[in-house]
Amino acid sequence: MLVKAQTPHQKQHFEARNTQLSGTVRLMAEGVHRGFHEWQYTADVINFTNRVSIDSTTTAHTDVRGLVSATKYAFFHKQIVAGTTSDWEAPVLLTII
Numbered sequence: 839m840l841v842k843a844q845t846p847h848q849k850q851h852f853e854a855r856n857t858q859l860s861g862t863v864r865l866m867a868e869g870v871h872r873g874f875h876e877w878q879y880t881a882d883v884i885n886f887t888n889r890v891s892i893d894s895t896t897t898a899h900t901d902v903r904g905l906v907s908a909t910k911y912a913f914f915h916k917q918i919v920a921g922t923t924s925d926w927e928a929p930v931l932l933t934i935i
Contacts, residue, residue, distance in 0.1 A: 851927070852866060852868065852930065853865075854913045854930045854932040856935045861904055861906065861934060862902065862903045862905070863901070863902045863905060863913070863934065865899060865915065868898070872919075873896075873917050873919040874896060874917070874918040875897070875898060875900070875918070876891070876916050876917075876918060877895070877913070878892065878913070878914040878926070879902060879905075881906075881909055883910050883931055894918070905934045906934060907934050907935060908933065908934065908935075909934050912929035912931050913929060913931075914926045
């Protein structure tokens with residue numbers, strides 16, 4: 839019997855982009871497998887307190903509306919896959935247009 843070594847789970851990457859609609863950001867995860875995605879954001883870009891949870895999605899993207907223009911936000915993502923534990927990815931910082 840051969841023992842198959844497991845490869846470590848690669849850290850997923852995501853990005854935040856301003857959209858053409860002022861105060862709206864599109865969050866996108868890349869290279870992800872099936873599962874749920876959790877998203878959060880905060881205007882506290884120093885200590886990352888007071889995070890606001892966004893509805894979980896089954897797609898690797900979501901839009902966040904109603905953000906304040908000319909304000910910098912920190913956005914967070916983690917993927918939820920059955921039978922595994924995942925951590926929040928490092929924040930992506932973006933100034934809203």
